[in-house]
Amino acid sequence: MRLFGLETEYGITRDDLAEVDPVVESMELVRAHLTASFERRWDYAGEDPHEDARGFRVSGLAQDKEENEFVERDAHRPFSFHDMKSDLVLPNGARFYNDHTHPEYSTPECRTLKDLLAQDRAGERIVQRAADRRNKTLGGEHVQLYKNNTDFHGHSYGCHDNYLVPRSIPFFRLVAGLLPFLVSRQMITGAGKVGIEAQESGFVPGHFQLSQRADFMETELSVDTMHNRPILNTRDEPHADPRKFRRLHLIIGDANMCEYATALKVGTTRLVLELIERKAVPSLELDQPVAAVKQLSRDSDLKGVVRQKNGSSISGLDIQEQYYRAAVQTFTGLDEETDWVLREWGDTLTLLGQDRRRLIGKLDWVTKLWLLETFMQEERIGWDDPWLASLDLEYHNVHPERGLYLGLEAEGKAWRMTAEADIQRALATGPADTRGGVRGLCVRRFSDQIKSMQWERVRFIGGLLSPTLDMSGLFEPAEVNRCLAIFEAAASPMDALTAWNERKDSRS
């Protein structure tokens, strides 16, 4: 089952105040998206970050104490929890809200990389459009947004990639199959970072790392996401029928500016999941995966090796190479998109080892390193100059006239895989082959008749038991198409639900 999506928390600043309230700023940013007043619609039922995929429920999370303190503080604010979250469901089926003081854009569920890239880029446009509106209200370009993962002072925020996987795959097999892959994935997907830091402490300049998140990985497995961050998050929140599915929620990834890096991040991970399902994953077991994540991140020469449990050593490139070869053997010729991923994965590994300059504009860390080295040469400064961290930050600014990556892209030096028309379509509609498209259609057609929404269902106004579209098992593209056709043609949500349920009844 192919279904994936990205959740991106954006960094936010405001430069016209001595002290910025991040709760208010993030909330106002999301609200700026609206042209009408905010209506509380997001349904939080079914969201429980305490459920653990290892088969138990934790009584608390590492962040609970801090979260409770925030809740207590926020209780004195002149707005409610729901106002503060300002959860929106957009006409493209995406979710846009204030998550932990960061504006977060979650793409609708996607089935193809092409759709995912368009939806991710649409997210950049949506948050920047909200910033433009907010700045218009403020009377200046005071609010800036960053698609990155660190503040260089020990505070990280995430870009999570999510995959629907069959529940039938035991979780321990996912862990064993994924850990070495995720430890080494940063060689392709790292966004690059100046300096070294640790959770909520310190910053050491003078280094360049492949990954923004590596410094924040503290354990192999954990249900936590804000402290004690794991390489493999065990949160069990499938947003689908829990008897049939899991949602693999990966928090180790960086937010990518390069479309090519995003495509390979999700494309290769999806193939590794399918390798695990087919029991075709290479047999690798690292001795200390958490140390290995940091070690590989701090080795931009890609020459270092990490220890395996069997006592031998292996380089990050060789780990990736083993996964790549297994994928080639198993999936070559499967379909056009898979062949694209295999070809580009192999080429990228070759170029990383031989001529990485050819990956400028394709991989973020390579591109950022090249920009910084060029700048250092031009300005005659060294790696310990604080200017470099500022340039690192500005690489991720999503303002088209400020962001360094977007400037590079405007000069035609970044690898574009989306067309402007793709992005414009993604701004208006969700994928036509996933329930994200159905969610978006409901927003476009029946917005004033929606009582609540979330990933799995849409509840409409009417009656004691709200008429509900249940999408917890709506994954087959043909079924999605039929559902879309019914909701497109119906005069009302009730008509649509009646037709949809009759159709389902006649099949059962």
Added chain:
Amino acid sequence: MERKKGFAIMSYNTMPERREGPVDPMPNPGSTEEGGGPRRPEGDSPEKGNLLKRMKKVDPKQAERYRQRTGE
């Protein structure tokens, strides 16, 4: 600290143009009016030196002031 190892520093001006993109396109099942595949973005491209100018405008102290709360 000077970088002693790693790939050679590459001058901005020697950066190969990426305007043509690779031959193999990204699969584009939905097909768009412009077709699929990597290519340059729309609109006029500024002069090469503009990115360096943009970099020089960045406040060296910007990252020092940048503070966020821990997210997920």
